[in-house]
Amino acid sequence: MDPIKNHKTNSIPAPEPEKTKISLSQSYASLLNGNSEWVKTQLTKDPDYFTKLSKGQSPEVLWIGCSDSRVPANEVTNTNPGEVFVHRNIANVCVHTDMNMLSVLDYAVNVLKVKHVIVAGHYGCGGVAAALSKKQFGLIDNWLRNIKDVYRLHSHELDRITDEEQRVNRLVELNVMEQVYNVCKSTIIQNAWKERSDLQIHGWVIDLKTGLIKDQKVSSSGPRNLGYVYELDDVEAAAH
Numbered sequence: 001m002d003p004i005k006n007h008k009t010n011s012i013p014a015p016e017p018e019k020t021k022i023s024l025s026q027s028y029a030s031l032l033n034g035n036s037e038w039v040k041t042q043l044t045k046d047p048d049y050f051t052k053l054s055k056g057q058s059p060e061v062l063w064i065g066c067s068d069s070r071v072p073a074n075e076v077t078n079t080n081p082g083e084v085f086v087h088r089n090i091a092n093v094c095v096h097t098d099m100n101m102l103s104v105l106d107y108a109v110n111v112l113k114v115k116h117v118i119v120a121g122h123y124g125c126g127g128v129a130a131a132l133s134k135k136q137f138g139l140i141d142n143w144l145r146n147i148k149d150v151y152r153l154h155s156h157e158l159d160r161i162t163d164e165e166q167r168v169n170r171l172v173e174l175n176v177m178e179q180v181y182n183v184c185k186s187t188i189i190q191n192a193w194k195e196r197s198d199l200q201i202h203g204w205v206i207d208l209k210t211g212l213i214k215d216q217k218v219s220s221s222g223p224r225n226l227g228y229v230y231e232l233d234d235v236e237a238a239a240h
């Protein structure tokens, strides 16, 4: 008996989608309607828009931002699809054990050859506020521990700020600076800097009350400010 044919005969059919059982909410339906509208608008502006878009991407920017629904990378920078490669997580944390972030960073830097990596936080960040409090929220507490570590580094400054909103916003800034430092410390960026001089890492904070971006002026284009603890030799040199 033909094993492939036999396999087909005995295979379990995929379950039929529940076409009629699920009632779709208005908020869900509006997403698909919104997509139709967007396609129409884009095609009105440029009939070849999707033909061009489907050919590939060559973004010059990697955006590492917060998952917060109010800070979409393209909208706040007035850029188009294809211009910004995006990674987002709660409170824009960059830790060297996060395989997801590292994969995005490595692909962006070494394959797409982006010229700018931007860590973008935002004032009023719920993740940062949670890290300043003693409340438990569940699994996310382990993720936010990374921000508590930033709090510990700057507790002398933060604990002197009596206004709660200001204290959160200052930690938002300090967190962005620390995450920029974390990106710079990564082997991905250190090795890229050995070969390229056109790769810059930046830290931004978005002010949701004005929409404006505040550059934290911690941009780096080389390993000068890493400190001897984190500076790495070439892989070959280290092996000898």
Ligand code: CO
Residues within 6 Å of the ligand: 066, 067, 068, 090, 091, 092, 122, 124, 125, 126, 127, 128
């Ligand atoms: Co946030």
